[in-house]
Amino acid sequence: MGSMEIVERLNEETEVEKEKILSESRAKAEDMLKQSEKEIELQKQQFIEAEDEKGLENKKRIVRAARLNTKKLRWNAEEELIKKALEEAVKRIAVVKDEGFKGTDYSSILAGLIKDAAVSIIAGGSVTSTELEVVINAEDESYVNPDMLKEIATEVGDGGTIVDLSLAEERIKSLGGVLVRRKDGKIMVDNTFEQRMERFYTDLREVIVKELFKAEEYKG
């Protein structure tokens, strides 16, 4: 082989080796970039998934808060209407005193309340005779009289107990109704309207809700 041929061969081999070094490097760089791009994309997807989850949770929280608010809104509206109905009932007591209620005059209504209270007191004790007194407000004096009390006493004492029923001198502050107590003060039944409203509050609410919202499906 002549020297020129050797030189020629050296040139070729060098060129081949040089291209190999560069192309391997380029291929490795390309591979690194591709791998990195994949990693970046994967991380991005994971990030989006995590943020989606957070966002969805936030959306649910907003909707939950709205549902709670609307529940309050509905509840407030119902409470307002219940309160209004109770207030109106209280206002109408004055009319009942003048005009009676569904054909029953106020005097008879008081008689019924006195009788109920007396029966409860008698049922609570095991005595053969009892002295009871009726306490009312000053405004209702004209609706209660001794004959009426005597009649009630006879009725409630029908089971064998001798009942003495009288009107107390004491007057109470109330919308109306009666308070009946044993004269020794040991047993008392408060049938004033305020106390009855308080005692029957749950039942009254139920009655109002059932009647007011009967056209609606009650969701309270």
Place this chain on the structure above:
Amino acid sequence: MAVEALKLIREKEEESRRILEEARVKAAEILKDAEKEIKRRKENAEKDKESLASEISDKYTKEGDKEAKAIEEAVRAEVENLKASADSNFDTAVMLVLERILGLG
């Protein structure tokens, strides 16, 4: 003549070594540039995360607000119906309450 040829070959070998050394340096630069590019892309991706998070959060907040508004509007309408229905039954409800307070119910 043989000495001249030998000299030429040695020079060529020396040149080959230099060329290959330069190629290796160039190859190292290519890899270094690739690493720099990867670093730049990662930094950009990190920067993008902030706006991406904000974009996703805004999307769900808007959806939530829209749904919440629809719920509120529906319930407001329902409450109005409730009030209208209550108005027509109000008097009966009051009478029933009175009946119980007065001890007639």
